[in-house]
Amino acid sequence: MSAEITKTGEALPALDFxxxxxxxxxxxxxxxxxxxxxxxxxxxxxxxQPHSSRYFDTISxxxxxxxxxxxxxxxxxxxxxxQAARRAYDRYWSRMPGRERAxxxxxxxxxxxxxxxxxxxxxxxxxxxxxxxxxxxxxxxxAAHFFYHAGWAxxxxxxxxxRAWRPLGVAGQIIPWNFPLLMAAWKVAPALAxxxxxxxxxxxxxxxxxxxxxxxxxxxxLPPGVVNVVTGAGATGAALAAHPGVDKVAFTGSTDVGKxxxxxxxxxxxxxxxxxxxxxxxxxxxxxxxxxxxxxxxxGIYFNQGHVCCAGSxxxxxxxxxxxxxxxxxxxxxxxxxxxxxxxxTDVGAINSGAQLARIRELVAAGEEDGAERYSAxxxxxxKGFWFAPTFFTGVAQSSRIAREEIFGPVLSILTFRTPEEAxxxxxxxxxxxxxxxxxxxxxxxxxxAQRLKxxxxxxxxxxxxxxxxPFGGYKESGFGREGGRQGLLAYTEVGQ
Amino acid sequence: MSSRRTTERLEHAAPALDxxxxxxxxxxxxxxxxxxxxxxxxxxxxxxxxxxxxESGRYFQTGGGRADGGADPAVVNVPxxxxxxxxxxxxxxxxxxxxxxxxxxxxxxxILYRLAEVMESRREExxxxxxRGGADVAAAEREVERAVDRxxxxxxxxxxxxxxxxxxxxxxxxxxxxSVPEPTGxxxxxxxxxxxxxxxxxxxxxxxxxxxxxxxxxxxxxxxxAVVWCECLATSDLPGGVVNVLTGDAAEIAPHLAxxxxxxxxxVWTADAELRALCEREGAGSVKRVRTHDGxxxxxxxxxxxxxLGFIERFLETKTVWHPVGV
Numbered sequence: 076m077s078a079e080i081t082k083t084g085e086a087l088p089a090l091d092f093x094x095x096x097x098x099x100x101x102x103x104x105x106x107x108x109x110x111x112x113x114x115x116x117x118x119x120x121x122x123x124q125p126h127s128s129r130y131f132d133t134i135s136x137x138x139x140x141x142x143x144x145x146x147x148x149x150x151x152x153x154x155x156x157x158q159a160a161r162r163a164y165d166r167y168w169s170r171m172p173g174r175e176r177a178x179x180x181x182x183x184x185x186x187x188x189x190x191x192x193x194x195x196x197x198x199x200x201x202x203x204x205x206x207x208x209x210x211x212x213x214x215x216x217x218a219a220h221f222f223y224h225a226g227w228a229x230x231x232x233x234x235x236x237x238r239a240w241r242p243l244g245v246a247g248q249i250i251p252w253n254f255p256l257l258m259a260a261w262k263v264a265p266a267l268a269x270x271x272x273x274x275x276x277x278x279x280x281x282x283x284x285x286x287x288x289x290x291x292x293x294x295x296x297l298p299p300g301v302v303n304v305v306t307g308a309g310a311t312g313a314a315l316a317a318h319p320g321v322d323k324v325a326f327t328g329s330t331d332v333g334k335x336x337x338x339x340x341x342x343x344x345x346x347x348x349x350x351x352x353x354x355x356x357x358x359x360x361x362x363x364x365x366x367x368x369x370x371x372x373x374x375g376i377y378f379n380q381g382h383v384c385c386a387g388s389x390x391x392x393x394x395x396x397x398x399x400x401x402x403x404x405x406x407x408x409x410x411x412x413x414x415x416x417x418x419x420x421t422d423v424g425a426i427n428s429g430a431q432l433a434r435i436r437e438l439v440a441a442g443e444e445d446g447a448e449r450y451s452a453x454x455x456x457x458x459k460g461f462w463f464a465p466t467f468f469t470g471v472a473q474s475s476r477i478a479r480e481e482i483f484g485p486v487l488s489i490l491t492f493r494t495p496e497e498a499x500x501x502x503x504x505x506x507x508x509x510x511x512x513x514x515x516x517x518x519x520x521x522x523x524x525a526q527r528l529k530x531x532x533x534x535x536x537x538x539x540x541x542x543x544x545x546p547f548g549g550y551k552e553s554g555f556g557r558e559g560g561r562q563g564l565l566a567y568t569e570v571g572q
Numbered sequence: 573m574s575s576r577r578t579t580e581r582l583e584h585a586a587p588a589l590d591x592x593x594x595x596x597x598x599x600x601x602x603x604x605x606x607x608x609x610x611x612x613x614x615x616x617x618x619x620x621x622x623x624x625x626x627e628s629g630r631y632f633q634t635g636g637g638r639a640d641g642g643a644d645p646a647v648v649n650v651p652x653x654x655x656x657x658x659x660x661x662x663x664x665x666x667x668x669x670x671x672x673x674x675x676x677x678x679x680x681x682x683i684l685y686r687l688a689e690v691m692e693s694r695r696e697e698x699x700x701x702x703x704r705g706g707a708d709v710a711a712a713e714r715e716v717e718r719a720v721d722r723x724x725x726x727x728x729x730x731x732x733x734x735x736x737x738x739x740x741x742x743x744x745x746x747x748x749x750x751s752v753p754e755p756t757g758x759x760x761x762x763x764x765x766x767x768x769x770x771x772x773x774x775x776x777x778x779x780x781x782x783x784x785x786x787x788x789x790x791x792x793x794x795x796x797x798a799v800v801w802c803e804c805l806a807t808s809d810l811p812g813g814v815v816n817v818l819t820g821d822a823a824e825i826a827p828h829l830a831x832x833x834x835x836x837x838x839x840v841w842t843a844d845a846e847l848r849a850l851c852e853r854e855g856a857g858s859v860k861r862v863r864t865h866d867g868x869x870x871x872x873x874x875x876x877x878x879x880x881l882g883f884i885e886r887f888l889e890t891k892t893v894w895h896p897v898g899v
Contacts, residue, residue: 219744236736236881330859337856342849349859506833506858525893535895542743546751546890551836552859560751561739562890572880 090406101419117289119159120299126151136203137425137460148305150314156303157320160245160272163300173229180225182295187218201283203425217260223543224264239571242270244322247315251328252278253382269567279308348556348566352481353509356502357387361396363514375538381485385510394491408452426461435484442477508550610643618802620664621812628654650795653820655828661816665758665785668813673783681730687808688723705794719773726777753888755783757836760829764841764870765791778883795819830854843867
C-alpha cells in the first residue's frame with residue numbers, strides 16, 4: 076500500500092478501497108419502455124391539449140436527444156386545473172371518509188411499486204441521474220411516501236393532540252428537477268392524505284415521471300380533478316402560485332424563486348411552505364472513523380451529481396486530519412464511474428441541463444479566481460450531453476463564493492477548523508440551514524454539535540438518509556415547513572390552537 | 573387577611589392609586605397650594621433589560637380618556653420608537669437568544685412562573701393602567717386576572733410541549749432517528765392595541781415558552797400598560813434582552829423588523845390589512861416565518877382560544893437527527 080509523505084514528513088496512508096474494477100458496459104434494457112412522443116396536460120381526470128397549442132421538448136441530458144414534447148400550460152390551463160381541483164375538493168375528496176381516501180393513496184403506492192422499473196428508467200433518461208440511484212433510492216422512497224401517508228388519512232384525529240383540524244382545500248405544488256418523481260410523492264401524498272386536492276407543476280426539464288404518476292392516478296380511478304398535472308416552465312409555476320383559487324402553495328426549489336413566491340402570496344390567505352436551497356456543512360473531526368467519513372463525504376456531495384438541496388457541499392475538516400482526508404478522498408474519487416446514466420455501474424450521471432452546467436462552471440471559475448486549489452477526478456467526459464467531473468477545492472476562504480453560494484453540482488469546498496466551537500461557528504455562518512453532517516466517534520460531541528447546528532436535518536456518522544417517517548425541511552433561508560412524519564401533516568392542514 | 577384587602581379594593585369604583593389626585597379634584601379652581609404634588613412617571617421603552625428613551629428623541633402623547641388618574645398628568649409623553657431603536661432591540665434579543673434557549677426548560681418555566689407572581693402582586697397597577705388606557709373597570713379587572721392566569725399556563729407549558737411535538741422516527745433501516753423542536757430565534761411581534769395587556773401576554777409568552785426571544789411593538793392605543801407590564805418583566809427573573817418592548821407607530825417600525833435579517837419570524841396582530849401584507853412582503857426577503865392575524869383573531873385572544881399549544885408551535889423549528897445503529 077502506498078503512502079504519500081507530507082511536507083512535514085508525515086505519512087498519509089492510501090484509502091484501502093481496492094482497485095476500480097474495469098466493468099463491461101451494463102446498460103439497463105429500455106426496450107420495454109415506450110415514451111409517448113407528445114404529452115398533454117392532466118386536468119380534471121382527462122388529458123387535454125393546452126389552450127396555446129404550444130409544446131416544449133424534454134431531452135435526455137446525457138445524449139441531448141429529444142425524448143418527447145410536453146404541453147406548455149398557460150394561465151388559462153392553470154385556471155382550468157385549479158377549478159377542476161376545487162370541484163373535486165367540493166364534490167368528492169372533502170366528503171370522503173379518511174379510510175376511503177387512504178385506499179386510493181395505497182393504490183397509488185402499489186402502482187408505483189409495480190411500475191418501478193419503467194419509472195426508474197424514464198427518470199434516468201429524462202433527468203440524467205444514474206439508474207442505480209433512481210432504481211434504489213428515488214423509486215422505493217416515492218412508493219414509501221405514498222404508502223406512509225395513505226395510513227395517516229384515517230388517523231388524523233390523533234395527529235394534532237386532540238385539536239380540531241381541517242384540510243386547506245386546493246394545493247398548488249411546484250417541484251424541482253433533481254428528484255422529479257420523489258418530490259412529486261413528497262408533495263402529493265401528504266396533501267391527499269389530509270384531504271386536499273392538488274395541482275402539480277413539475278420542472279420543465281423533467282416532466283415525464285410526473286406525467287406517468289398522473290397516469291397512475293388515472294388508472295387508480297381517483298375521482299376526476301383530485302390530482303391535476305400542468306407542465307411548463309417558470310411562468311406556469313408563477314401562474315399557479317398566484318392563482319386566487321389556490322389555498323396552499325408548496326414549493327421546492329431555489330431560495331431566489333422561493334422568495335419570489337413568498338412575496339407573491341403576501342397579503343393573501345394562502346398557506347405556504349418552502350423547501351429551498353442549502354450549503355450544508357459536513358464536519359469531520361479527527362476522532363472520526365475516517366474511511367467511513369470518506370464514504371459519507373462522497374455520498375454527501377456526489378450523490379445525484381450534487382443536485383441535492385441538502386448536499387454536504389462544505390466539508391469542514393479538523394486541521395490535524397485535513398491532509399489525510401484529502402488524500403483518501405482523492406483515492407476514492409478515482410474509483411467513481413462517470414458516464415451513461417442507464418449503465419448499472421455508473422456512479423455519476425449527467426448534469427441535468429445546459430443551464431445548470433453553465434452555473435456550475437461559473438462558480439467553479441469563481442473558486443479558481445478566489446485562489447482556492449481545484450482537484451477534479453480524472454475521468455473522461457462523454458462527447459455529447461452535459462457533464463462535470465467530481466471536483467473539490469482546498470484552501471477555500473469562508474468569504475469565497477464557492478463557500479457561500481449553492482452550486483448544486485458535484486463540487487465540494489473544503490475548509491478546516493481547530494476546535495468544535497470553530498466548526499460550529501463556520502457551519503452556522505450561512506444564510507442557509509437545511510442540513511449538516513457530523514463525523515466523530517464521540518457520542519457526546521455529536522450531540523453537542525447536533526444541538527447547536529442551525530439545520531433542519533443533522534446526520535451523525537451518516538449522510539443523505541431519507542424516510543417518509545422522518546421530517547425534512549430547513550431553518551433560516553432554507554425555507555419553512557416540514558415534509559414527512561407527523562410534523563409534515565401540518566403543511567396541509569389548518570389546526571386549531 | 574390579604575384576600576380580604578383585595579376584595580375591598582375591588583369594590584372601589586375608582587383605581588386605588590387615585591388618592592393623590594383627589595386633592596386636586598376638590599379645589600374649586602383646580603389648584604391647591606397645600607396639596608402634595610404627585611411624582612409623574614417617565615414612560616420608557618424596555619430594551620436589553622433597561623428602560624430607555626428613543627434614540628431619535630421623538631415622542632408621542634397619550635392620556636386623557638375616562639377614569640384617567642394615578643400619578644400621571646392628563647397627558648404623558650411616550651417614546652416614539654425608531655428604526656434604530658428596532659435594530660438595537662434586535663441586537664439585545666439576539667444577544668439573549670443563546671442564553672435563553674440554553675437554559676433548561678424547567679428553568680424557563682420557573683422564570684415565567686416568577687413573572688406570573690410579579691404580575692399578581694401588581695394586579696392593582698396593571699388594572700389602573702388598563703383603565704387609564706380606556707378599559708372599563710370590570711373589564712380591566714378580568715383582563716388582568718386572565719393575563720396572570722395565562723402567564724401561569726405558559727409557565728407550566730415550557731417543559732411539556734416538546735413531548736407533544738417531538739417524534740421518534742421509525743425509519744426503514746439501521747438508524748436511530750428522532751425529531752425535536754427548537755426555537756426559531758428572534759421573533760418580532762406587532763402586538764394588538766387592545767386588549768393591551770392580554771394581547772402582550774398572549775403573544776409574547778408562548779414565544780418565550782418555546783425558547784425564543786422577542787422584540788414587541790406595543791400597540792399605540794395604550795402604551796402605558798405595556799410599560800407597566802415591562803416593569804413586571806424587569807422585576808421577574810427574566811434575563812435582559814429576552815423580551816424587548818418598543819412603543820410607537822407599528823406601521824413605521826414593523827417593516828424594519830420584517831426586513832431585518834437577524835429576525836427569524838414575525839407575529840403580526842393588527843386589523844390593518846395593509847400593514848399585514850407589507851410585513852409578509854418584506855419578510856419574504858429573508859424567508860421569514862410571518863404569521864398575520866386580523867381583527868377577528870385579535871378578538872379571540874381574550875377568550876379560551878387565546879392560548880394553546882398552537883401558539884407555541886408556530887415559532888418552533890423541527891430538527892431531525894439520524895445516527896446509525898450497529899456494533
